[in-house]
Amino acid sequence: MTEKTIRLTTAQALVKFLNQQYIEVDGEMAPFVDGIFTVFGHGNVVGIGQALEEDPGHLNVYQGKNEQGMAHAAIAYAKQKNRKRIYACSASAGPGSANLITAAGTALANNLPVLFLPADTFATRQPDPVLQQLEHESSAAITTNDGFQAVSRYFDRVQRPEQLMSALIRAFEVMTNPASAGPATICIAQDTEGEAFDYPVEFFQKRIHYLNRQIPTKRELTEAARLIQASKTPVIIVGGGARYSDAREELITLSEQSNIPLVETHAGKSTVEFDFKNNLGGTGILGTLAANKAIRDADLVIGIGTRYTDFTTSSKTAFGPATKFININVSRMQTYKLDAFQVVGDAKATLAELAPLLKGYQTQFGDRIAVYKAEWLAERTRLQNTKFNREAFTPEIKDQFDQATLNEYADSLQTEFTQTEALITINDTVAPDSIVVCSAGSLPGDLQRLWNPAIPNTYHLEYGYSCMGYEINGALGAKMAAANNQEVYSIVGDGSFCMSHSELLTSLQYGKKINIMLFDNSGFGCINNLQMANGSDSFFCEFRDSDNQIMQVDYxxxxxxxxxxxxxANTKEDLISALEDAKKQTKTTLIDMKVLPKTMSEGYLNWWNVGVSEVSNKASSKQAYEEKQANLKNARLY
Incomplete structure (x- = not known):
């Protein structure tokens, strides 16, 4: 190490360091940090703001409109780039930084790398309490930013300029490590941002972070192959790890070679296009009938890059008591789930090693995979053609709203459009390479079941945190990451639109066209379904005014x-016309669709364990609790 130094402020050193971070995967190298989102306030404008104004280097700077919204755009960027490129997020002290905390939870739940840079209170404490600082009688060291500790993969505080060096090195190790990828939070005291230090020039040399593909041991591969060969009906669950590993070709090779069906989690969907003959679609609570039939038949489940959330396992009721598991994951912790045989390794590399060991092996599924898929496609066609009538309409979500209530909605919203018809119409009309973005409500269920991606890496669902408001803000990030002229469609309900759509304005500001498909059923329809299915009446989930009238909003x-x-667009014909015209536009579009409640798709061969009340005066609630207890008897305990 030389003695040569360069005098910079902490913020200037931060920006200079970010410009020198590169990532190399399979011999291809690129900058890891493409830019920074920021909402400036007194805690960061004269520190990080000054540094970015003076010399941003190659970093693109975007002005967010809400800290959570811009952070969700940054998260979506990393997701769409398969965790190989990121944006940082800078916010002011106090409420600005607090707004980032929810988004940090989104990044952590989804294992997505983002660098959060929340400003902190003064290191010197000279002007305390400063504007937007909290005071605790028990400790002067506690600030708003302590809330990040629960939602960060790595958390640090910088209160002296020289602390920045070790903090950044540790943060980037975490973010570029496939096994630990997630949000790194570095809180920088607002006075420290502007303080100078003589940094060693070596700190700013080009750093290449190598994503090496971990190959399992011979023992792991040999035993995994033996377990598969001993099984009759194995099924592969394609998780997000398979997608981030770019394992499409290896999945197809193994599936075709041995006739093993593929089923998908939200994060794994579109790793392999739906047209692949053995792809049966989404699995679990929001899964297709075909995928859930295959899982029901499975004597061995091969989980590739999946966390096995309750929505994947149907609260651990999807599998038979004798079903065995092989878990392939870069995270050793994830491989231990469900008492699986553990294979620690990169999905793509592991499958490439495993396929030759299984030459000649065939499952006993035979033509069942094709039969299940054909049955499901027929069911999808039925859902595409559901039509409302005012006399005797049976919605997909049955026995909740009576005919009079459904007619009331039809009259108030001036529509007879069903949600499933609208969604499949969009799927059939948009360009095959279009990216679809969603996160919360009933629409993720319809998308996992009904949306058939024609091209890999075009299905973008945030369902680790299922954070309302991600849909539009995340669409901006996906658009920033997309190829030139690749359309992005935000699939969003009225509830999520109301929760957050701040970066709609940002998309217009920077000419990043997104297409917002707004499904308005005047309420929180998904949760209304849940409460009524578990014995409650409809209670504060519909959007009704103080006179109990359905609200009408012109979104x-x-x-x-x-x-x-x-x-x-309240009809199929109007929707197709709007979609075709929207393709010609160069700026952000929104299609406002009024759809009837209870017309989303229902589940197939699934169950969800929720906290049903054990004590109630209502017979329906008591029955729901009894049904829960009965289903728990079929569930694995861990």
Whole structure:
């Protein structure tokens, strides 16, 4: 190490360091940090703001409109780039930084790398309490930013300029490690941002972070092959780890070679396109009938890069008592789930090693895979053609709203459009390479079941945290990561739109066209389904006013006020026309669709364990609790 130094402020050193971080995967090298989102306030504008103004290097700087919203855009960028490129997020002290905490949870739940840079209170404490600082009688060291500790893969505080060096090196090790990828939070005291230090020049040399593909041991591969060869009906669950590993070709090779069906989690969907003959679609609570039939038949489940959330396992009721598991994952902790045989390794590399060991092996599924898929496609066609009538309509979500209530919605919203018909119409009309973005409500269920991706890496669902408001803000990040002229469609309900759509304006500001498909059923429809299915009446999940009238909101007018091109479509014909015209636009569009409640798809061969009340005066609630207890008898305990 030389004695040569360069005098920089902490913030200037941060920006200079970010410019020198590169990542190399399979011999291809690229900058790891492409830019930074920021909402400036007194805690970061004269520190990080000054550094970015003076010399941003190659970093693109985007002005967010809400800290959580811009952070969700950054998270979506990393997700769409398969964790190989990131954006950082800078926020002011206090409420600005607090707004990042929810987004940090989103990143952590989804194992997505983002660098959070929340400003902190003064290191010197001279002006305490400063504007937006909290005071605790028990400790002067506690700040708003302590909330990040629960939602960060790595957390650190910088209160002296020289602390920045070790903090950044540790943060980037975490973010570029496939086994630990997630949000890194470095809180920088606002006075420290502007303080100078003589940094060693070596700290700013080009750093290449290598994503080496970990290959399992011979023991792991040999035993995994033996377990598969001993099974009759193995099924592969394709998780997010398979997608981030770019394991498409290896999955297809093994599936075709041995006739093993593929089923998908939200994070894994579109790793392999739906047209592949053995791809049966989403599995679990929101899964297709075909995928859930295959899982029901499985005597061995091969989980590739999956966390086995309750929505994948149907609260651990999807599998037979004798079903065995092989878990392939870069995270050793994840491989231990469900008492599986553990294979610690990169999905792509592991499958490439495993396939030759299984030459000649065939499952006993025979033509069942094709039969299951054909049955499901027929069911999808039925859902595509559901039609409302005012006399005797049976919605997909049965026995909740009576005919009079459904007619009330049809009259109030001036629509007879069903949600499943609308969604499949979008899937059939948009370009095959379009990216679809969603996160919360009933729409993720419809998407996992009904959306058939034609091209890999075009299905973008945040379902680790299922954070309402991700849909539009995440669409901006996906668009920033997308190829030129690749359309991005945000699939969003009225509930999530109301929760957050701040970066709609940002998309217009920077010419990043997104297409917002707004499904308005005047309420939190998904949770309304849940409460009524478990014995409660409809209670504060519908959007009704103080006179109990269904609320009517012109969401198109809201988007039009921002400057978006807008459409209103309450029929299939109008929707197709709007979609075709939207393709011609160069700026963000919004299609406002009024759809009837209870017309989303229902589950197949699934169960979800939720906290049903054990004590109630209502017979329906008591029955729901009894049903829960009965289902728990079929569930694995861990």
């Amino acid at each position: 198109a007018k809201i988007a039009e006020g921002y400057g978006a091109k807008v459409y209103r």
